[in-house]
Amino acid sequence: MISKLIDRIEKTAAPIVVGLDPKLNFVPDNIKERCFEEKGENLEGAAEAFWQFNKEIIDNIYDLVPAVKPQIAMYEELGLPGLVTFKKTVDYCKEKGLLVIGDIKRGDIGSTSEAYAVGHLGSVKIGDKVFRGFDEDFATVNPYLGSDGVKPFISVCNTEDRGIFVLVKTSNPSSGEFQDRVIDGRALYELVGEQVEKWGLDSMDGSYSNVGAVVGATYPEQGKVLRDIMPHAYILVPGYGAQGGKGKDLVHFFNKDGLGAIVNSSRGIIAAWKSENYSQFNDGKVGEAARAAVIDMKKDIADALANR
Numbered sequence: 001m002i003s004k005l006i007d008r009i010e011k012t013a014a015p016i017v018v019g020l021d022p023k024l025n026f027v028p029d030n031i032k033e034r035c036f037e038e039k040g041e042n043l044e045g046a047a048e049a050f051w052q053f054n055k056e057i058i059d060n061i062y063d064l065v066p067a068v069k070p071q072i073a074m075y076e077e078l079g080l081p082g083l084v085t086f087k088k089t090v091d092y093c094k095e096k097g098l099l100v101i102g103d104i105k106r107g108d109i110g111s112t113s114e115a116y117a118v119g120h121l122g123s124v125k126i127g128d129k130v131f132r133g134f135d136e137d138f139a140t141v142n143p144y145l146g147s148d149g150v151k152p153f154i155s156v157c158n159t160e161d162r163g164i165f166v167l168v169k170t171s172n173p174s175s176g177e178f179q180d181r182v183i184d185g186r187a188l189y190e191l192v193g194e195q196v197e198k199w200g201l202d203s204m205d206g207s208y209s210n211v212g213a214v215v216g217a218t219y220p221e222q223g224k225v226l227r228d229i230m231p232h233a234y235i236l237v238p239g240y241g242a243q244g245g246k247g248k249d250l251v252h253f254f255n256k257d258g259l260g261a262i263v264n265s266s267r268g269i270i271a272a273w274k275s276e277n278y279s280q281f282n283d284g285k286v287g288e289a290a291r292a293a294v295i296d297m298k299k300d301i302a303d304a305l306a307n308r
Contacts, residue, residue, distance in 0.1 A: 154211060190226070200232050209233055227252055
């Protein structure tokens with residue numbers, strides 16, 4: 001699967017993934033009012049507003065980027081109607097030719113981990129027919145429970161040609177409370193990175209592995225260290241834009257060939273219509289603002305890589 005992502009990154013010249021993480025205050029009033037009138041001012045109406053919001057963004061960016069990353073928690077907040085919107089979003093993105101990284105951050109052991117992996121990346125046989133659950137192309141995985149929690153995902157990846165991104169050094173301010181802890185003279189995130197590289201050797205797809213890593217843009221020095229530790233792992237880089245990451249912070253996440261990393265922006269793109277930087281779209285032109293923000297992000301990263 002990672003080879004498919006690389007192919008689309010090269011075709012779009014955009015190592016960018018758009019985080020589809022809707023919140024009601026990101027959705028323009030005209031969309032909310034229309035959906036509430038149709039479905040009611042309730043969970044169903046809010047879920048429909050999320051769907052219409054997502055669809056407008058997807059329709060305006062699908063030709064610019066290789067992938068999207070919906071964060072399932074934003075949908076779970078609305079219960080079952082939200083999960084229906086999550087699934088509709090995944091399916092629609094794939095119809096438009098986008099790869100989908102399910103930001104689910106699952107981590108458990110044994111049959112439970114296997115069930116998570118099958119539900120999001122795999123398939124189940126019921127009677128004589130095979131069905132897929134959420135059907136993402138990639139999923140994010142929490143490695144805290146060790147190999148017992150990660151290997152079931154790798155098994156499904158190998159069977160179904162899918163991929164995962166394992167949390168290694170996350171972008172949030174308090175990540176260092178655990179991830180920077182020194183063990184036998186080395187930071188914990190380094191040890192996790194080494195394990196990701198080892199896991200990945202069991203799921204190679206060309207020069208890179210289907211087992212990637214999540215490393216935050218807000219920690220460029222750690223990213224430089226981890227790039228060396230994980231030569232075969234593609235790095236998913238959150239923290240660009242709204243969390244403070246800039247193109248110049250990202251150069252060490254990439255290899256010399258310009259590959260090896262894909263950068264996520266969520267609020268900076270899907271809520272661009274509310275930003276002063278895109279004031280020409282403040283009247284609710286969600287999709288047009290998102291497209292402009294993607295183009296600017298693409299240029300920022302390309303300039304940084306060209307000048308490193």
